[in-house]
Amino acid sequence: MTSTSRPPGRAWIITPGLHQHRFVSAQRSGAAVAVVDIEDSVALPDKQTARTASEAFFALTDPPCTLGIRINSLTTVEGFKDLIALAAYTARADLIVVPKVESPRDVELVAAALDADGYTPGIWALIESPRAFDILPAIMHAPRLGGVVFGSADYAASVRCGLDWDALHYARSALVNAATAANIPAIDAPTSEEIARARAIVTAADASGGTVTAVDGQMCGTPFFEAARAIIADADRMP
Incomplete structure (x- = not known):
């Protein structure tokens, strides 16, 4: 399996590496990417068990979506143990999610x-620290970076801010700008409020026959309609 075989979409689902009974349902959830996690969802004493169990996540014949694994940070011993284990897997992941990246060297490793x-x-x-934003x-x-994911919870904890849109507006904007400039995808799931607004915009677009219209006092035209439909398409694929 190569990185170009099946491009990841924006709807992702993550399942803990210790919960093998959830593997098939996660893969068949309708998400574009299913990721088995051996980082945050696995306690330190259980890391080796999760590494071993997670190989089964990739053994399904002709899976319906892209399959990935979130390893531990490469600033920890567990992260290097993960790489050794993955290199020995017979069934392999389509993509590797690397947490707490703060240097291109992490990707190279x-x-x-x-x-x-x-x-x-x-x-x-996973971009989730102020240091990472300093060198985005x-x-x-x-060269081998396929995309980035915003780790909003860890970032908010590190800068001691809330998880609301306004508090994270700078970080989200900086990430999207840097990713677009480098022509790589960035993943950040929309909030329920954003999904609701997108549905309102699409409803207004349909009612207006696709012409410029107003939603909550804001004029919306074709670019707004296309963006709203993209958000809804992603949200509707999520479990």
Whole structure:
């Protein structure tokens, strides 16, 4: 499996690596990407068990979506144990989600450990610290980087702010700008309020026959309609 075999979409689902009984349902949930997690959802004493169990997540024949794994941070021993285990997997992940990335070197280490003849997994970076935002352009231009995910909860904890839109507006804007400049995708799931507004915009667009209209006092035209439909399409694929 190579990183170009099945491009990831915006609707992702994550399931803990210890819960094998959930593997198939996660993969068949309708999400574009199903990720098995051996980082935050697994306590330290259970890490090795999760590593071993998670190989079964990739053994399904002809899975209906892209399959990934979130490993532990490469600033920890557990992260390097993860890479050693993944390199020995017979059934392999389509993509690797690397948490707490703060340097392009993190991406290079994963590629060096896992790339092999006929196998180059997509490598996605979780951006979730102020230090990462300080060097976003360098991270974004790591040659093997496939995309980025905003780790809003960890970022908010590190800067001691809320999880509401206004509190995280700078970080989200900076991430999207840097990713767009580097021509790589960025993932950040919409809030329930954003989904509701998108549905209101699409409803207004349909009622107006696609012409410029107003939603809550704001004029909306074709760019707004297209963006709203994209949000709804992603939200409707989520479990």
